[in-house]
Amino acid sequence: MQELSGILFGSVLVGFLWWVVIPLLGLCLVHGVVNMNVLRRLKPLSSSEKIELMQDVSVLVPARNEERNIRDCLSSLVAQQPQVKEIILLDDHSTDATAQIARELGFREGEGERLRLLSGSELPEGWVGKNWACHQLSEAANPSSAYLLFTDADTIHDPACLQSSVAHAREQRLDLLSLWPDQITGTWAEKLVIPLGYLLFMLFQPFLLLSWLQKHPERARRYGFTRERLASMGVANGQFMLFRHSAYRELGGHKALKNHLVEDLAFGRRVASRTEEGMRLANADGIELLRCRMYTGLSELWEGFSKNLRPAFEESSFGFFLFGALITSLFLLPFYLLPLGMIYRNVWEPACIAAGLVLIIRLLLTLRFRTSWLSLILHPVAMLMICLNALNSWRLCLGGGVTWKGRSYSGETRGSID
Secondary structure, three states: OHHHHHHHHHHHHHHHHHHHHHHHHHHHHHHHHHHHHHOOEOOOOOOOOOOOOHHHEEEEEEEOOOOOOHHHHHHHHHOOOOOOOEEEEEEOOOOOOHHHHHHHOOOEOOOOOOEEEEEOOOOOOOOOHHHHHHHHHHHHOOOOOOEEEEEOOOEEEOOOHHHHHHHHHHHOOOOEEEEEOEEOOOOHHHHHHOOHHHHHHHHHOOHHHHHHHHHOOHHHHHOOOOHHHHHOOOOOOOOEEEEEHHHHHHOOHHHHHOOOOOHHHHHHHHHHHOHHHOOOEEEEEOOOOEEEOOOOOHHHHHHHHHHHOOHHHOOOHHHHHHHHHHHHHHHOHHHHHHHHHHOOHHHHHHHHHHHHHHHHHHHHHHHHHOOOHHHHHOHHHHHHHHHHHHHHHHHHHHOOOEEEOOEEEOOOOOOOOO
16 A cells, blocks of 8 residues: 555656646746847947936935945946936935945035935834835935936946946836846855846746837737736836836835835836836846845845745735745755655656756856856755745744834735736
């Protein structure tokens, strides 16, 4: 009887690998390659392409206890060629030298300053700290600016970053352009986990379909794309979000997302949901123009992902667990089934094929985005870490809530579209 159970168990695993996991991984590989070709890599403009656009841009930087990063960030923004209309830093009740460093770089309080320093107001009830900071920045921005750039304090911009980005946004008539930077990783935890963001970003976002619908908005209605279905195609990266100013206001700004813990993803969804109305969203490969170090070690990384992973699915617990099951089945299960091949011989071959497909996908992404090789080599460990982190995010949101930058939030996140 035990032998029969083992045979049935092995048969179920084999069938699942051959008929579910391997075909889906094949689709992921094809879709990832298509997306890598669709995702445009922005580079500095040639001398013949350079145009005077920068006086149309207000750069807005929220900062809370960022003394480690703020000098490099602000210096790189001040060095943009040509210079932007204004750069506004909001010091969100920092207890370190963030504001002092900004003053050393020429930032001053007072309206009309090109390099302006704001002191953040107290966080109102019902707001997430970053969203409140960005809202205050948007209110302080020059109303004549055609574009608003929200960028994080841990980013470093090439001198050509803004000009290339604004030129691309104008050329494509974009309402929101988001860049994905060269991710700097220092510790082993960062090297393992941070590159997985590109795995999720490149394999599950339909860039080609969304681009096609944006070029022909009437097709969204013709083919039955509801606002919810369109929203599911949207994504953005809060490290660099360049808005057309009027579109930002039309979307309701950060006020419309005041309690959303993953506001960048929410903005991507809001713009995509309005494809039928003619709004345009694009993500671009910015590794030639922008660098960022998101976290500095396991503790900070764990807290940051715990804040984001469950709230990214907003009100849908079903979506969170369904996607988790998919990710686990495709990118983790094959590696942990390999040892079973020594017991159930027929499991070995499909598990090897599935694991091989995963490693091919990871290799292509590592080469394209120049991420850490450690994450590729120790892929099963990296995936296990992110799965455990997702479960921790769910646990926190279900219980006492999440924390970030010394503030606590319930973890409840409403939908990102009206």
